[in-house]
Amino acid sequence: SQTIHQWPATLVQPVGSPLSLECTVEGTSNPNLYWYRQAAGRGLQLLFYSVGIGQISSEVPQNLSASRPQDRQFILSSKKLLLSDSGFYLCAWSVGGAVYGYTFGSGTRLTVV
């Protein structure tokens, strides 16, 4: 069966420090991968999505970047965190497009102090 792993679960980082969040998917090949951010326990904001290795589409210009070095690995990064980067970050995957929905990871709670 397919599983998705996100780590770390929680992270507290000082302003100006770098960030690296990792997401891996098991049990499937060539998934579409997504990074979402959720502020204040409400709406989901799509940050990046990828349809293949090295292919990244950015939805919102910001202080963050994403990379997909392997088929089932998706990384969210920042060189210098801002206070406004705090939030709940969710990774998700789908196969064959979005028609069957996305499967979300358990999320990373990032607090920038």
Place this chain on the structure above:
Amino acid sequence: GQQLNQSPQSMFIQEGEDVSMNCTSSSIFNTWLWYKQDPGEGPVLLIALYKAGELTSNGRLTAQFGITRKDSFLNISASIPSDVGIYFCAALNYGGSQGNLIFGKGTKLSVKP
């Protein structure tokens, strides 16, 4: 761009009550999905709808794909405390295998004090 208007934004439930929420748009969609997010977790798919007028149940949950293809409804019967969380609608209008889900801003269910 396409938007989903989800209402209500929040509501309080008392155990045993029935709950209704909906999602509307000015755009037509081929697929409607409903997710639930427990606190501190990623959203989990509850129900997927693929045909206008379709009515689908999952236990005490029932969702309908609006006949106009511009809206969807979710009902929870005889609510229990574990129903609290955030419910998201999502929709897709696909012309092929690609296309990203559009999410509503969520309906937050809380227990009446």
